[in-house]
Amino acid sequence: MSPLDVEHLRLGTRASRLATTQSGFVARRLTELLEHPVELVHVRTQGDADRTTSLSALGGTGVFVAALREALLESRCDVAVHSLKDLPTTQPAELAFVTPEREDPRDALCARDGLTVETLPRGGRVGTGSPRRAAQLQAARPDLEIVDIRGNVETRLARALGEDADLDAVVLAFAGLSRLGRTEVVSEVLDPAVVAPAPGQGALAVEARSADLADGGPLAEAFAALDHRPTRLAVTAERAVLARLEAGCAAPIGAYARLEDGELVMSAVVGRVDGAEQLTHTARVAVGPDLADAAADTEARELGVRVAERLLADGAARLAPLTAAAPPAPREPQRGPTGTDDPEVP
Numbered sequence: 120m121s122p123l124d125v126e127h128l129r130l131g132t133r134a135s136r137l138a139t140t141q142s143g144f145v146a147r148r149l150t151e152l153l154e155h156p157v158e159l160v161h162v163r164t165q166g167d168a169d170r171t172t173s174l175s176a177l178g179g180t181g182v183f184v185a186a187l188r189e190a191l192l193e194s195r196c197d198v199a200v201h202s203l204k205d206l207p208t209t210q211p212a213e214l215a216f217v218t219p220e221r222e223d224p225r226d227a228l229c230a231r232d233g234l235t236v237e238t239l240p241r242g243g244r245v246g247t248g249s250p251r252r253a254a255q256l257q258a259a260r261p262d263l264e265i266v267d268i269r270g271n272v273e274t275r276l277a278r279a280l281g282e283d284a285d286l287d288a289v290v291l292a293f294a295g296l297s298r299l300g301r302t303e304v305v306s307e308v309l310d311p312a313v314v315a316p317a318p319g320q321g322a323l324a325v326e327a328r329s330a331d332l333a334d335g336g337p338l339a340e341a342f343a344a345l346d347h348r349p350t351r352l353a354v355t356a357e358r359a360v361l362a363r364l365e366a367g368c369a370a371p372i373g374a375y376a377r378l379e380d381g382e383l384v385m386s387a388v389v390g391r392v393d394g395a396e397q398l399t400h401t402a403r404v405a406v407g408p409d410l411a412d413a414a415a416d417t418e419a420r421e422l423g424v425r426v427a428e429r430l431l432a433d434g435a436a437r438l439a440p441l442t443a444a445a446p447p448a449p450r451e452p453q454r455g456p457t458g459t460d461d462p463e464v465p
């Protein structure tokens with residue numbers, strides 16, 4: 120393979136507004152760090168007629184992630200930006216990622232008339248395609264009717280706030296709305312104790328070929344500067360819960376970790392999708408003063424495993440089909456195809 124040209128770095132992105140916004144943010148940071156312009160290249164994610172590599176071989180059901188990874192491995196781009204919560208928990212050895220500082224990880228209720236989870240009318244209709252959000256909303260408000268919705272951010276918002284709205288509210292990640300400059304539609308930011316976010320929600324993964332980072336050169340230095348250790352430790356713990364539960368992307372699992380006074384604190388929840396029962400567990404571990412120490416990553420991962428094992432001991436597998444496959448991809452190219460946590464469209 121030809122050596123990496125850091126003076127003409129290509130950052131691969133999907134075409135959706137959220138994807139290009141996130142990629143644009145990272146491209147600007149990398150441009151500053153490398154002192155060379157970074158070029159955005161669009162990666163087609165669907166209907167590529169000449170696809171040769173099996174997407175599932177690249178990491179399961181995350182179609183968008185897989186398409187970007189394929190572009191990296193085929194050297195059609197040098198860097199790719201993913202929403203961390205869409206990344207499978209198994210990491211291909213050929214690729215490595217860093218995590219910039221996380222946005223607000225919470226979910227946001229976007230309701231008509233400024234309604235909140237507490238003030239929604241009896242039997243109110245709330246749209247989400249995420250079993251995790253459905254399970255926790257039903258646990259808080261068993262009377263609500265959860266409506267399965269797909270589509271990009273604007274499509275979903277229109278279901279509750281548009282002229283032809285047929286729902287009282289939809290739930291979206293606050294981070295996505297914030298990156299799009301649309302937080303004015305939020306009527307309530309949901310307390311993680313009521314609705315625990317998806318593992319990795321609000322964080323980005325900036326990924327490159329491991330071989331291009333191995334030499335400690337300018338790209339490796341730029342990646343090190345992008346990496347935010349508190350974010351890394353939190354998402355490592357959260358993703359370890361998923362991995363230990365061997366959970367599929369459609370499983371109703373929330374996990375939320377944060378650093379508090381030198382301790383990594385994590386809560387995780389597994390619920391029945393109908394909200395009738397849920398299990399939660401919280402644990403904490405002291406992380407040394409040096410967050411960059413590899414031992415801190417190990418502590419974080421072990422915290423996640425410990426919490427997952429407590430949930431399993433309490434009967435998590437009985438509550439929810441943890442390994443449930445994603446629903447089949449809808450045919451229309453405009454709709455979200457992966458069945459991940461409220462899929463975003465290309």
Ligand SMILES: NCc1[nH]cc(CCC(=O)O)c1CC(=O)O
Binds near residue numbers: 203461462
């Ligand atoms: N799976 C879709 C997805 N992936 C990342 C985000 C939002 C941004 C983030 O969590 O970083 C969204 C949309 C949503 O859940 O509302």
